[in-house]
Amino acid sequence: MADHTGVRDPLIHGNKNHTDVTNDVCEIMERKPTWLWWLGFGLAFSALSLGIVAVTYQIMTGIGTWGLNKTVGWAFDITNFVFWVGIGHAGTLISAILFLFRQKWRTSINRSAEAMTIFAVMCAGLFPIIHMGRPWLAYWMFPYPNFRGSLWINFRSPLAWDVFAIGTYLIISATFWYFGMIPDLATVRDRAKSKIKKFFFRVMSLGWNGSFRVWHRYETVYAILAGLAAPLVVSVHTVVSFDFATSSIPGWHTTTFPPYFVAGAVFSGFAMVLTLMIIARKTLRLEEYITLNHIEKMTKVIILTGGIVTLSYATEFFMAWYSGNGYEQFVFLNRALGPFSWAYWIMVGCNLITPQFFWFKAVRRNVVIVFILSIFVNIGMWFERFVIIVTSLHRDFLPSSWSMYTPTWVEIGTLIGSFGLFFTLFLLFIRAMPMISMGEVKSVLRYSGNREKS
Amino acid sequence: MTERHIVAEFGNEFDLIDSVKAVREAGFEIVDTYTPFAVHGLDKAMGLGKSRLNQVSFMFAFIGLAIGVYGQFWISAVSWPINIGGRPWNSLPAFMPVAFEVMVLLCGLGTVFSFFAWRRVKYGKRKSQPNLRATNDRFYVVIKQGQQRKESSVAIDIVSSFHGKMVDD
Numbered sequence: 342m343a344d345h346t347g348v349r350d351p352l353i354h355g356n357k358n359h360t361d362v363t364n365d366v367c368e369i370m371e372r373k374p375t376w377l378w379w380l381g382f383g384l385a386f387s388a389l390s391l392g393i394v395a396v397t398y399q400i401m402t403g404i405g406t407w408g409l410n411k412t413v414g415w416a417f418d419i420t421n422f423v424f425w426v427g428i429g430h431a432g433t434l435i436s437a438i439l440f441l442f443r444q445k446w447r448t449s450i451n452r453s454a455e456a457m458t459i460f461a462v463m464c465a466g467l468f469p470i471i472h473m474g475r476p477w478l479a480y481w482m483f484p485y486p487n488f489r490g491s492l493w494i495n496f497r498s499p500l501a502w503d504v505f506a507i508g509t510y511l512i513i514s515a516t517f518w519y520f521g522m523i524p525d526l527a528t529v530r531d532r533a534k535s536k537i538k539k540f541f542f543r544v545m546s547l548g549w550n551g552s553f554r555v556w557h558r559y560e561t562v563y564a565i566l567a568g569l570a571a572p573l574v575v576s577v578h579t580v581v582s583f584d585f586a587t588s589s590i591p592g593w594h595t596t597t598f599p600p601y602f603v604a605g606a607v608f609s610g611f612a613m614v615l616t617l618m619i620i621a622r623k624t625l626r627l628e629e630y631i632t633l634n635h636i637e638k639m640t641k642v643i644i645l646t647g648g649i650v651t652l653s654y655a656t657e658f659f660m661a662w663y664s665g666n667g668y669e670q671f672v673f674l675n676r677a678l679g680p681f682s683w684a685y686w687i688m689v690g691c692n693l694i695t696p697q698f699f700w701f702k703a704v705r706r707n708v709v710i711v712f713i714l715s716i717f718v719n720i721g722m723w724f725e726r727f728v729i730i731v732t733s734l735h736r737d738f739l740p741s742s743w744s745m746y747t748p749t750w751v752e753i754g755t756l757i758g759s760f761g762l763f764f765t766l767f768l769l770f771i772r773a774m775p776m777i778s779m780g781e782v783k784s785v786l787r788y789s790g791n792r793e794k795s
Numbered sequence: 796m797t798e799r800h801i802v803a804e805f806g807n808e809f810d811l812i813d814s815v816k817a818v819r820e821a822g823f824e825i826v827d828t829y830t831p832f833a834v835h836g837l838d839k840a841m842g843l844g845k846s847r848l849n850q851v852s853f854m855f856a857f858i859g860l861a862i863g864v865y866g867q868f869w870i871s872a873v874s875w876p877i878n879i880g881g882r883p884w885n886s887l888p889a890f891m892p893v894a895f896e897v898m899v900l901l902c903g904l905g906t907v908f909s910f911f912a913w914r915r916v917k918y919g920k921r922k923s924q925p926n927l928r929a930t931n932d933r934f935y936v937v938i939k940q941g942q943q944r945k946e947s948s949v950a951i952d953i954v955s956s957f958h959g960k961m962v963d964d
Contacts, residue, residue, distance in 0.1 A: 363932060501893070554843065561849065570903075579892075
C-alpha cells in the first residue's frame, strides 16, 4: 500500500506512553491467573505427566518398547528431535536476525519467541538422550579426559557435531534471552511488593539501575550476541541436516539438505510462534501490543519459507530423476506412491497448499483463519521429518528385509509429553517473567512520529 | 566523596537529550543519565566513545576458534588416533562445525561475562539509582556541581528550561 501521509501505522496501538507499557506488561504477572490459564496449565501438565510415565517406562525397560525394527532404526524419536529443533529456530530468527535488519516490529514478540526457542530446544535435546537407551551415560558424548586411556569421541561424526551444535545453541539462546531481560527484571524489581518477589528480582536483575553509561555498553553486547546468534541458528539446523546428508542412504544423501532444513525450520517455527502469540494476545488481552500487523508480517515470512520448502521438494524429485540412480528414483516414487504415501500427501497438503492462502490480505488479517492455518503448518512440518526419516528406511536395498513401522503407545506418549513440557514451561514463563520486552517496546513507541502524552 | 551533584528529572527522552546537549555546551560535566530504555542519540549527546567490547569479543572468538581447531586435531591425530573408515588423522573439513560452535560459545559467554565484570568494578558501589521510576517512565540526569554557587544556578536554569524538575540528591 502506498503511504501518502508520511506517517507510518504505529507499531504499538492504543496510544501508549512509557507508564502504560510498564503497567500493562507487569500486570500480567501481578494479577491472579485466569481460569483459562489454569485450564491450559492443567492440560499441559497432564500431557507432561503422561510423558514422564512413558519415558520412565522406556528407560527402565529399554528402547525395545518402541516400534522400531531391524530395517527402520530411526523413526518417531528422531522425527520429534528434528521437529523441536526446527520450532526453536523462529525465536532466534526474530530476536537476532530481525534485530540485525533493524525490524522494529520484533520488539513486542521477541521475548516470548526466545523463550519458545529455549523450551523447544530443551524438548529436542531430550530425544537423542532417550534414544541412547542408557541416558545416564549421556556425558560420554563430551570429550573429557578419562581412565579408558583417554578414549575420545569421534569428531568426524555428525552425531558428535550435533552435541556441540545443540549444546551451544541452548546456552547462547538462554544467555541472549536472559541478557535481554535484565533491564526488564529491574523494572519488575522496582515495582515488586512482596518480600520474596523483591529478593528474587533483585538477585536476577544484577543491580541494574538504568545508568546510560551501562545501557551504552549493554547495547554493544546485545548487538554482538545477535551477530553471533544469527549464523549460529543457521549452523544448528545445517548440522542437524548433516545427520542425514552425510550418510549414504538414498533419500538422505542430498546436498540441498542444509538450506532445505533451515528454511523448513523457520517455516515451522514461525507457525508455532503464530499459534502461541494468537492464543497469548487473546487470553492476556495484548491486542494492542501484538497487533494484526505483527501477525500479517509473520504470515509473509511463512509464504517465503513455505516457497523455499516447496522448491526443495520439487528439487529432490528432479534430482532423483536426473541422477539416473535407480535406488534414488525408487525411494522418491515409494514416498509418493508407497505404503506411507498418506504421510507424504499430508505433508504436501499442509506445507505446500496452506501457505498459498496467505497471498490474500483478508486471510492474513483474519486471526481465526491464521490460527487454523498455522496449526496445519505445524502438523505438516512434523510429517515432513517423519516422511524423510521413515520412508527412506523402510524399503531398503534388500527387498526381503522391507518392513513397516508403527509407533507404540510409549512413543506417542513421549511425543505428547514433549508438548506437555513445552506448554507447561511456556505457561509458567508467562506468569513469572515479563513476556514483552518493555525496554525495547518503550524505545519504539514514537516510531509513528507522534509525540507521546506524558 | 564530597562531590556534589545536581539531579534533574524529565518526563520524556527528548527533553533529556536536549538538556544534556545544552548543559554540556555550557561547560558542565555530565556524571551519568538514568533512563528506562536505551535512548537513541543520547550516547552522542553525552559524548560517549565507542565501546572496546568489540575487540574483547573478537579476542574471545579467536581463542575459541583456536581451541576448537587445535583441540580436535590433538584429540583425533595426536592423543589417540583411531582409524575410522580410512579417513586421514587430521580430517580438517570435518572439524569445522565443532570449531565454529566452540568459537560462538566462547565468544558469546566471554563477551557477556566481560560486560558483567566491567560493570561490577566500575559501578557496583555507587548509590544505585536516583529514583525507582528510572526503570519505569522517568529520565534523570546527574550533573557535576561547580565550585561556585552562581555556576550551578546556570545549570539549573538550563535544565529547567527543558521542563526538568530538580531532585534532592
